[in-house]
Amino acid sequence: MPSMYTSPFSMSPLLPRQGTPQMEALSEKASALIYSSYQQHCPQGIAEILREALRPMNSYYTNKIEGQHTTPLLIAQAMSKDFSAKPDEAQKQRAALACMQAEVWAEGTIGSPGILPAGGLYFGSEFICSLHHAMYQHLSMEDRMAHGVHQDGSAWDEEVVPGQLRKHDVQVGLHIPPSKDYLPAFMDEFHNGYRFELRGERAVIAILAAHHRLAWIHPFGDGNGRTIRLHTHSGLHALGLTKGIWSPMRGLARSHARYNEVLARADLPREGDQDGRGNLSEKHFIQFIDFMLDTCLDQVSFMNQMLEMTGFEERLHKMLMAESVSPETPNLLKLNSLLPLKYLLHAGQMPKQDFKAMLGGDSDRTQSRVIKDLTTLGILKSESLHAPYKLAFPIKLFRYLFPGLWVEAESGQ
Known part of the structure; x- marks a missing residue:
């Protein structure tokens, strides 16, 4: 395996440059998302019921992206504590419930005041690790086992401790995340880069930009994708945009191939002098954020039709x-x-x-x-x-x- 990243500069830029036409276009879309979400009306009798009814769907889709989903019927049965006699299916049922429980915890912890918490708490390592803990604490040791390969090609097996940063260096497809020894430094830089983006269009863009950069860091031994999507979901919830009646998880699963494509392309290094000033490509980073905005706008539009x-x-x-x-x-x-x-x-x-x-x-x-x-x-x-x-x-x-x-x-x- 090639050498790991050790310098937090390696994941720059954390946000696209201000004042460019591309950033202005992103801001306009973020503004449209805020406006359409605030205009969304859900009758009192539906709102809370729908929030709870959609949790199993969100869980299904975030696990489907990972290829670890069970069927909607088996999720419904698991919610009634009726688990499959097949060990693999029962494990997927438990994972589905864990994602639902973590979503409840995340929304309850961060609230929906219309602004991200002061001090950048939302982007802090403690909150992100708490999201992972909220999910994995509900799984048995057997369900938390992760597997991988060392740099020398030898295999490893390890119990994933809820909320704990990974203890192994890894390779994810073509991407080589930072070395395990430098994860705290990368998480600190991540926090510092986003901590002041708390409201309005800039907060929306920061939440979606952070989705990729957190995936790039790959902080945990397992459960990175699900934790990162929950992080995005809870940030949009905190801004008062989702109101419990939509989530990006459904849209990301429905555009799974495109989601993976833009995630991977945003990992690419800068492509020449016209591609930003950081280590990674600004052009592909902007394309990823744009895709995420389109996904969110599509979900708002669809639910508006459903709630007419x-x-x-x-x-x-x-x-x-x-x-x-x-x-x-x-x-x-x-x-x-x-x-x-x-x-x-x-x-x-x-x-x-x-x-x-x-x-x-x-x-x-x-x-x-x-x-x-x-x-x-x-x-x-x-x-x-x-x-x-x-x-x-x-x-x-x-x-x-x-x-x-x-x-x-x-x-x-």
Whole structure:
């Protein structure tokens, strides 16, 4: 293996130069992303439910990029603590749950105040290592084993300690990340290079630029890609852009080949005097950031279509009609079940007696049957005997309510 990087200058530039036409174009796209995200409207009854419903999808896609994904059905089963008897599948199920739990921790820790934390905490080694820890702490020692090859060609196996920087020098494809002994210096330079980019277009560009540079450093023995994508996700969340209803993970998985291509090209050295002033190519770095901006804009646009209320209510009605022919839920349309469900879209919750009243009809028995079928279907839930009713969006209903959002879940596998 060729010699490792030892000087933090090797990963320069950390940001494209200001004042160039290319940087101005990136700023315009970042501004468009901020504007379109802030204009995005999600009814009160959907927002929190959708945030939780999309976590398994985000987990599925970030693991798919790594080639370590299981099926949406097996993720749903794992969420109910039903694990496959096949060791490989069960391991993937546990990895899926770990990514979901880490996302909850990351969003809760960094919040969504519309600005990145003061002092550059978001770009600091401590927070990045904490993201890795939040994911890997949920995995067994067996699930945390990593494998690689030393410079002399001999193999190594090592337990990946949650939140700990790697203890081996590695090669990732054609890229040779910094030597393990110099990782703290590279992480310090990474922090110093981005720490003042806290709000607005510059923060958005810094978050996306940092995605590549953190991948270039490759700080951990395993889980780098998933940790880096979670870092990007949590940064956009902190700026108040995602609101829990979109994530770049879906877009990156859907453009997996292009994602890998622009990541790899941004590793290239500077190509002549017109290609910036750092060690790495500014031209390819800008192309990577531009790709990331396009990916985010595409996800915002897609979710805007999904959340258009007239269309959503029509899909809700079609779902009830389609599932009313099932022997498990034959009573869905015996009363006006659509009306209270539409109310819940906007109100978020409703006392049980009010829900029954809105169903109509004069038979308590029929009302109870309709409610039983709605809960069997999974669209309606209550946390206790006296708790109000709320909506739920289980994975199996995505094909009706959010067609095209999670294509792999629509087959029911």
